[in-house]
Amino acid sequence: MTSATHLSGSVRRAPRWIRAFLILLALAAPLAARAADAGVRRALLIGINRYSAVPGLQGSVNDVESMREILISRYGFEPRNITMLTDEAATRAAMMAALEKLVDDTGPADTVYLHYSGHGSQVEDLSGDEVDHLDETLVPQDGRSGTVRDIVDDELAAILARLKAKSAIIVLDSCHSGTATRALDIRARSVPQDSRIDLYKEATRTRAIVPTMSSRFVVLSATAKSEEALDGPIEGRYQGFFTHALARSLSNAPPGATLNEVFAGVGRELARLQAQVGRASMPEPQLEAPPALLNAPLFVPLHQVDATATAAMEPRLPWLAVLPLTPEEGILQRATLLGAAPGARFSVYPPGETQFRPGEAIGVATVVRLDGRDAVAHFETNGTPFNPGSRAVALLPPPAASRVPVRLLAATPERRAQVDAILSRDIVNVVGPGEPAQYLIDAQGTSIKLLSADGTHVLGEYAAASSTSAADLGRVLQRAANAAEILSLDNAAARIQIGAHVVGRPALQQRGIAVVADTQAAPLHIRRSGETRAGENSLQLEITASQDAYVTIVDVDSEGSVNLLFPNDYQSSAFYPQGLVRAGELLRVPDSLQPGNRAGFYWDYTPPRGTDTVRVFASADLATAKLIRDRVRALQHAPAGGGSGHGTRALSQGVDGLRAALANVAARGIQVIADDTASSTSTASPAGAPAAAGTAPLSLAGSGDWAATTVTIELSDAPSGK
Secondary structure, three states: OOHHHHHHHHHHHOOHHHHHHHOHHHHOOOOOOOOOOOOOEEEEEEEOOOOOOOOOOOOHHHHHHHHHHHHHHHHOOOHHHEEEEEHHHOOHHHHHHHHHHHHHHOOOOOEEEEEEEOOEEEEEOOOOOOOOOEEEEEOOOOOOOOOOOOEEHHHHHHHHOOOOOOEEEEEEEOOOOOOOOOOOOOEEOEOOOEOOHHHHHOOOOOOOOOOOOOOOEEEEEOOOOOOOOEEEEEOOEEEEHHHHHHHHHHHHOOOOOEHHHHHHHHHHHHHHHHHHOOOOOOOOOEEEOOHHHHOOEOOOOHHHOOOOOOHHHOOOOOOEEEEEEEOOEEEEOOHHHHOOOOOOEEEEEOOOOOOOOOOOEOEEEEEEEEEOOEEEEEEEEOOOOOOOOOEEEEEEOOOOOOOEEEEEOOOOHHHHHHHHHHOOOOOEEEOOOOOOOOEEEEOOOOEEEEEEOOOOOEEEEEEOOOOOHHHHHHHHHHHHHHHHHHHOOOOOOOOOOEEEEEOOOOOEEEEOOEEEEOOOOEEEEOOOOOOOOOOOOEEOEEEEEOOOEEEEEEEEOOOOOEEEEEOOOOOOOOOOHHHEEOOOOOEEEOOOOOOOOOOOOOEEOOOOOEEEEEEEEEEOOHHHHHHHHHHHHHHHOOOOOOOOOHHHHHHHHHHHHHHHHHHHOOEOOOOOEOOHHHHHHOOOOOOOOOOOOOOOEOOOOOOOOEEEEEEEEEEEOOOOOO
């Protein structure tokens, strides 16, 4: 069976949203030959937080504001061709009118981006073509009030069937499961099924058409039909998890990045968020597109379709305008739209810069405070003055909170006092309503339960009167703090593209007509004495880098210990010396689980059970790799803490020093000083790694470019079913 035949047969089984949008396939004109005119890039962005008749959300408006900034500064969309509907402006009538206008204005050479962030839901299927007898809907701002009905997929299909765009990208950050969560911070973007069926009988309904597979259209959705799209705090700012991941991937993607490459970036960012926000699992985003589009550019670079444009004119990253106030302070304009928060770092380049090459910035800006949508920043320069019109690009997110934010759910005063007595204030910050929490604590029953941030998963249960409860709970929370510190080392300006996954678990999977990102933790178990070594009890990773790079692998285990996995003391000198992997080469580490492998080591799993966070770094030059490795070795020997918080403080201080050093390598001429603690606490260097540098200035060769990605492991005591 050919791929096209398989997909065509599968479309009948696809969720209604997909068929609604794929109706455009039959009506789309074939891609025209390269023309002098690129057409118009148009966008309709809809984000709703404040609903009139259903519970509100917190991050939908931020979603579309961030996407607008990225579309303008990175992908050549002009502000006049972007329509925004937010909150009270996004009524049913306004949404339908905006969709009609988009169709009327769009020409056959145009590119369309349509984004919806808000609640989704369901209603009884009246056309008889849904297997589960339910149609999916978008909930407008005034939905469920009076006689206002949701926007059903049939209605959307009827409008978009007339769209004459050359290509269109439709993004849906909503879900239709009708479920809810207990959390105040992380919310499901869905409301229960609309039971007012008579309202929908009055509407025009069309039966879906099975189209031919020749479309120019792409559908990206936050979840599978039965899962929750999530809305919550990310690095101090509320957003939809899926939109945040998509925005990050679109920002970092190289020019002409394919649809598969952008979607893989979404999965990598969701994996990083999973540990950062305390989720036991993450929704699996869906990609629907004809096979021919999966390896085609999501946005064709303007210079390839417009004779008046050049590659040098197209920015490599979204950027912000810099307004200097003094030689050491200035304003990053509209910085919150690119995720700025106190402590975040930006690389600053001269006016007109578009390529933003790592290591060639004229300085680094650290956000001190926010002022509306702008950010006030402290500037560190190499001596080149910041001129008005200088450009800043995101470099490092803000550091993780020094203490893990938790919220106590409703309980009696006596029970709250018991919980308060066992919490280590060196590790935990108890937050109140309206403040983001990474975990919830439920003390309403006979025991104390630690819950995920959305309240849907019990991560641990402790006896309130037990003397070991404080230590047990402290270890779990310390692990969260340590993992968050390591995850805060993330280079938003990287040119290197790095991918990593557990052997046997591809980053992307094909399910019917949908491509699905693997966002679930890899299930492994502790290797028991005498048990044959296999993929279920011994970790094996596959890693690729887009350019020659030095790979460093770090693990944070379920008790918060930080370990340098690779390079290590046991590896063979011939196995990837210095951790260097060539561009496009598949690095399997270790290379085999059989005795006598080429690597010279294995990563067998031993206690403790729980969640491990593996962070994989790729550095363009050895000096930057050395910077990371030396600091991690020092952290590896920090006090364990045992609930006292000392290990957490040591890690926080060490990672903060590494963050500052990595920020400085982005700017030429800013001296990087090796960490005192790294040299004083490091043990012998692992095979192929240079010795610690002490306190002398560290000379950085090469670009200083680096990137990181995350693999999450869920480790059990024994194989499932045993």
